[in-house]
Amino acid sequence: MKKSFLFSFIVTLLIAMTGCSTTNSAPSHKSNVSNSENLVVYASFYPLAFFAHEIGGNKVEVHTITPVGAETHDYEPTPKEMVQINQADLLIYNGAGLEGWVEKIKNNVDPQKTGVIETTKNLTLHSKKQEKENHHDHEEDHTHETDPHVWLDPLLAKKQAENIKNALVQKDPSHKSIYENNFDQLAKRFDQLDQSYKKELSQLKKRDVITSHAAYGYLTTRYGLNQVAISGLSADQQPSPKKLKEIIQLARQKHISYIFFEKLVQPKVASIVTDEIHAVPLVLDPLEGLTPEEIKKGEDYFTISMRNLQNLKTALK
Incomplete structure (x- = not known):
């Protein structure tokens, strides 16, 4: 409880100090058209930022939280980044235990301002136990850690992208047709990638x-x-x-x-x-x-x- 209160206090203090700044040291995907009406989206790491940018086009400004060279599993957003996330329209993350910092942020963002989207929600995930059974690995291990690496499967990545599209539409229904058309084009690329893997392998x-x-x-x-x-x-x-x-x-x-x-x-x-x-x-x-x-x-x-x-x-x- 004390940690939660302290985190909230720090965020509030930093907001007061930084105003409406959205500068991010992590690499960002920004739309070609700068517009104050664009949705500000923070994605936990590269694939989700790429999907959001492809779907949102020039109606979104996408920032990647995990910087180049950092390990997604271990990276912790800076206090400044946490303030910026609190001011964003959407926070998009993978889930399945990949981002250890998410729960802390979820408990402190204003849900009326910032939508928090878990892109693996409702997907069938592998447990460590399943990985052993699927890949003939019988070394003794009693843990059941979930495998978060769903984005490497083109068809599961397409489902993640669809969840992002749905979040954009919900947040900005006036541009629904743009988001849906862009997603349809992206979905075709996932399908083509899947067919290439099937054919070649x-x-x-x-x-x-x-x-x-x-x-x-x-x-x-x-x-x-x-x-x-x-x-x-x-x-x-x-x-x-x-x-x-x-x-x-x-x-x-x-x-x-x-x-x-x-x-x-x-x-x-x-x-x-x-x-x-x-x-x-x-x-x-x-x-x-x-x-x-x-x-x-x-x-x-x-x-x-x-x-x-x-x-x-x-x-x-």
């Missing part, structure tokens, strides 16, 4: 994919692949020696020549497996954020998803 005989951590359960389940994760749902969850031994044996038995890492990240324990089986490292991007170089090149959710597909094809040939 269904032709490959190999189905086992070794990943540095278990972020790809929805993606691999959708397309009939078997994710063999070295670490857990969080990249800092370390495997036991028994688990490492099982993965190395599996890789040798099935002649697996590639191990997938996140971009710019090769955890030490995963590198051990790579060295042990003489595997080639490949990137499987979790799409949690773009690098400055990718932004300059005009990369987005779809171009990087296609690059992931090409790397999967390389590994599974």
